[in-house]
Amino acid sequence: MTAPASTQILDLAARFPDVVSTDARPGFSGFIVKKENLVEVATALRDEFGYDLLSTVTGVDYPAENKMEVVYHAFRTIGGPGIVFKTQADRVEPIEVPSLINVWHGADFQERETWDLMGIKFTGHPDLRRILMWEGFEGHPLRKDWKEAFFEEETKPFKSRWPEGNHLYAEFRNPYRDNLNFPSGFDPEQYQPQTEDQLYFSLERSSIKPKDADLKTDSIVVNMGPHHPSTHGVLRVAVELDGETVTSLKPVMGYLHRNHDKIGERNTYLQIMPYTDRLDYFNSMANNFGYAITVEKLMKIPVAERAEYIRVIMAELTRVQNHLIFIGMLLNDLGTLYTPALYAFEERELILDIFEAVAGARMMCNYFRFGGVVRDIPDDVMQKIKDLVHDRLPAKTDEMERFLNENEVLMARLKGMHVLNAEEAVRNSVTGPCLRAAGVPYDLRRADPYSVYDRFDFDVAVRYNGDMYDNYLIRFDEIRQSLRILEQAIKQIPQGPINSQKPQYQVRVPAGEAYGRVESPKGELGYYVVSNGKPNPYRYHVRAPSFINLTALETMCKGNKIADFVALLAMLDIVMGEVDR
Amino acid sequence: MYGKGILKGLSVTLKRFSETYLDDIVWWLRGKKRYYTPEGVAHRSSKNTRGIFTVQYPEEQLITPEEFRYVPFLVYDEGADGKREHRCTSCGICAKVCPPQCIWIVRTNDPNTGKPVPEPKEFYIDMDICMNCGFCAEYCPFDAIIMDHNFDIASYDRNVYNLEKLSKPASYYRQIRPLNYQKNEDERKAKEAAKAAKADASASAAAPAT
Numbered sequence: 161m162t163a164p165a166s167t168q169i170l171d172l173a174a175r176f177p178d179v180v181s182t183d184a185r186p187g188f189s190g191f192i193v194k195k196e197n198l199v200e201v202a203t204a205l206r207d208e209f210g211y212d213l214l215s216t217v218t219g220v221d222y223p224a225e226n227k228m229e230v231v232y233h234a235f236r237t238i239g240g241p242g243i244v245f246k247t248q249a250d251r252v253e254p255i256e257v258p259s260l261i262n263v264w265h266g267a268d269f270q271e272r273e274t275w276d277l278m279g280i281k282f283t284g285h286p287d288l289r290r291i292l293m294w295e296g297f298e299g300h301p302l303r304k305d306w307k308e309a310f311f312e313e314e315t316k317p318f319k320s321r322w323p324e325g326n327h328l329y330a331e332f333r334n335p336y337r338d339n340l341n342f343p344s345g346f347d348p349e350q351y352q353p354q355t356e357d358q359l360y361f362s363l364e365r366s367s368i369k370p371k372d373a374d375l376k377t378d379s380i381v382v383n384m385g386p387h388h389p390s391t392h393g394v395l396r397v398a399v400e401l402d403g404e405t406v407t408s409l410k411p412v413m414g415y416l417h418r419n420h421d422k423i424g425e426r427n428t429y430l431q432i433m434p435y436t437d438r439l440d441y442f443n444s445m446a447n448n449f450g451y452a453i454t455v456e457k458l459m460k461i462p463v464a465e466r467a468e469y470i471r472v473i474m475a476e477l478t479r480v481q482n483h484l485i486f487i488g489m490l491l492n493d494l495g496t497l498y499t500p501a502l503y504a505f506e507e508r509e510l511i512l513d514i515f516e517a518v519a520g521a522r523m524m525c526n527y528f529r530f531g532g533v534v535r536d537i538p539d540d541v542m543q544k545i546k547d548l549v550h551d552r553l554p555a556k557t558d559e560m561e562r563f564l565n566e567n568e569v570l571m572a573r574l575k576g577m578h579v580l581n582a583e584e585a586v587r588n589s590v591t592g593p594c595l596r597a598a599g600v601p602y603d604l605r606r607a608d609p610y611s612v613y614d615r616f617d618f619d620v621a622v623r624y625n626g627d628m629y630d631n632y633l634i635r636f637d638e639i640r641q642s643l644r645i646l647e648q649a650i651k652q653i654p655q656g657p658i659n660s661q662k663p664q665y666q667v668r669v670p671a672g673e674a675y676g677r678v679e680s681p682k683g684e685l686g687y688y689v690v691s692n693g694k695p696n697p698y699r700y701h702v703r704a705p706s707f708i709n710l711t712a713l714e715t716m717c718k719g720n721k722i723a724d725f726v727a728l729l730a731m732l733d734i735v736m737g738e739v740d741r
Numbered sequence: 742m743y744g745k746g747i748l749k750g751l752s753v754t755l756k757r758f759s760e761t762y763l764d765d766i767v768w769w770l771r772g773k774k775r776y777y778t779p780e781g782v783a784h785r786s787s788k789n790t791r792g793i794f795t796v797q798y799p800e801e802q803l804i805t806p807e808e809f810r811y812v813p814f815l816v817y818d819e820g821a822d823g824k825r826e827h828r829c830t831s832c833g834i835c836a837k838v839c840p841p842q843c844i845w846i847v848r849t850n851d852p853n854t855g856k857p858v859p860e861p862k863e864f865y866i867d868m869d870i871c872m873n874c875g876f877c878a879e880y881c882p883f884d885a886i887i888m889d890h891n892f893d894i895a896s897y898d899r900n901v902y903n904l905e906k907l908s909k910p911a912s913y914y915r916q917i918r919p920l921n922y923q924k925n926e927d928e929r930k931a932k933e934a935a936k937a938a939k940a941d942a943s944a945s946a947a948a949p950a951t
Contacts, residue, residue, distance in 0.1 A: 524873065
């Protein structure tokens with residue numbers, strides 16, 4: 161077992177005395193950087209201190225103090241804890257903060273999201289368009305003074321349900337019984353539908369012109385999706401083509417947007433738990449895990465010993481089934497209709513049977529609670545987990561490898577097809593198997609261990625070519641490592657209580673902030689929660705790995721053929737529930 | 742040799758294909774039915790399953806584990822004269838903890854005194870909004886609201902269940918969740934015993950004083 165890379169506490173305030181101050185609010189940590197010097201400090205962090213991976217960018221709205229805050233979390237890919245730094249701007253339009261896109265390119269989509277939802281303008285961002293809401297949307301939904309169409313109350317529980325008990329549907333409150341909000345002064349006669357000029361301009365701007373311009377060719381724009389069978393849901397990608405070559409590409413998302421962050425801020429802490437299931441609906445256990453450890457950090461409560469092991473077992477089982485689905489669905493995208501996919505689904509069914517017996521639902525598990533889990537694993541289910549881990553899953557993984565790995569057609573398609581190299585991956589904040597297949601052994605279970613992962617003996621799966629075949633094989637490696645962890649966890653699991661706290665539906669969370677992250681099968685899943693001591697979070701933000709991994713899609717696809725686009729997209733292993741949130 | 746990998750892969754497919762029929766023959770020789778029997782379904786969702794995997798819904802159904810949850814119902818105990826005694830005391834914890842806020846409860850007031858009575862007058866759950874998280878059942882202090890196993894409830898209208906439609910007898914609860922039912926009964930008995938013991942103790946403690 162290797163210890164996580166040791167890091168001395170970085171005193172940024174000493175390095176930049178006039179520019180940086182320590183965040184002294186109770187429960188908060190990190191540094192506050194003057195926004196004029198943000199780029200300078202960020203560059204120093206990246207180049208001098210080695211914080212090469214920007215994890216999150218998000219905004220927090222403080223209308224009472226008349227300011228907006230942008231929070232950044234940066235980490236080192238060699239491991240260890242990260243650094244939090246913030247910058248503040250007055251809450252007077254236009255709210256402007258310099259963009260960090262030239263320091264960390266991974267800030268691209270996240271800054272666009274912050275602009276879209278919070279209305280913070282990032283000056284210097286080359287393509288600051290709305291990303292989750294549509295062009296022409298009125299307002300910025302995550303601001304505290306923005307109310308949705310059927311707004312009832314600031315926080316749940318709503319008084320109409322309890323104690324009043326009014327039996328009334330939301331749409332009956334509205335005179336027209338529809339879900340529409342018009343901006344003030346809206347005149348339907350004058351209304352001009354928004355066009356998507358901005359998108360196509362941006363597509364043209366980032367276009368790479370073909371070098372040998374002997375033959376003058378016209379480029380064409382193709383919209384893949386939102387209803388395309390291979391975009392894994394409702395992702396739309398505007399692609400500019402020169403012949404068959406992709407010259408420019410922009411993902412368009414938000415078709416499944418439900419403003420998970422805002423829903424979270426309405427809910428009490430416990431009520432968010434089932435909503436996290438619906439982010440990455442293949443891995444609800446991993447989503448629960450991340451949220452639970454974040455709130456436990458805020459509450460400063462321990463987790464019951466047995467529950468830690470149960471959590472690890474569930475998280476690793478979900479990783480196995482996610483990677484199996486990845487392999488099956490990749491083959492589907494490559495045109496092998498359904499045989500490998502259904503072989504993968506067989507094993508997944510057996511794992512979901514376990515989730516169903518333990519948590520009560522196959523996909524929407526809602527199994528974790530603060531301080532532990534809901535219920536213990538029954539003996540017969542434990543036996544089934546043992547059978548699967550010891551007998552069935554290793555054999556079936558072998559069979560899957562025998563079935564596919566040496567297939568000449570598959571190898572011809574995948575080998576040597578470049579996805580990302582290490583530098584591109586880190587620059588774009590790509591995490592998860594894609595990053596590790598590019599040769600960066602960055603796995604949170606090792607780099608910044610959470611829960612009881614430091615007690616298990618396993619290797620971080622890593623491959624070095626960064627081509628599609630490596631991206632495909634690394635999933636098998638990870639399945640094997642997960643099975644290794646599972647074997648140890650099943651052996652070591654102690655008896656005892658499964659929750660360190662009494663079951664309670666209203667938890668007390670002291671004021672402060674916390675950023676918790678777990679290695680979800682898709683990448684680094686982070687939760688940023690700000691509490692003000694009330695029953696519901698003041699700010700709740702999800703760092704969705706699928707969403708941020710999509711930043712690299714443009715880099716991956718430019719210059720490649722359109723036929724490879726679907727396979728390259730499959731490599732990122734996105735889930736729209738998480739991308740759009 | 743080019744094509745060796747493909748042949749190797751196809752041998753896996755062939756193996757899987759033949760296993761289905763092999764298993765069928767084995768089951769047939771043993772005089773057992775592999776399809777349309779609970780035994781067959783159980784085998785197909787066990788770790789020993791080989792070959793074809795499909796469960797032919799609705800003729801066959803997967804065996805639901807006890808903890809499976811799908812939409813809540815209200816438990817009533819059957820009284821002496823067949824009267825429904827709802828366990829619900831309309832305390833409102835379920836309505837408060839419900840994440841999508843789909844529970845509405847109207848409390849009962851005593852017509853004479855105007856004081857609240859621990860029984861719901863109306864109880865609505867909007868099943869279209871319900872996200873089957875199971876919080877209401879988990880945090881109910883009286884085991885009055887329980888998650889159901891019946892999952893095929895699709896209809897053409899909105900599914901707003903009222904008290905009448907939500908109520909199911911305790912015997913049904915025992916049938917779908919025997920272990921949980923037993924646990925609840927044991928807890929209740931233990932609580933009553935503790936209460937009685939406490940009453941006894943206080944009675945005996947009070948006795949010498951008087």
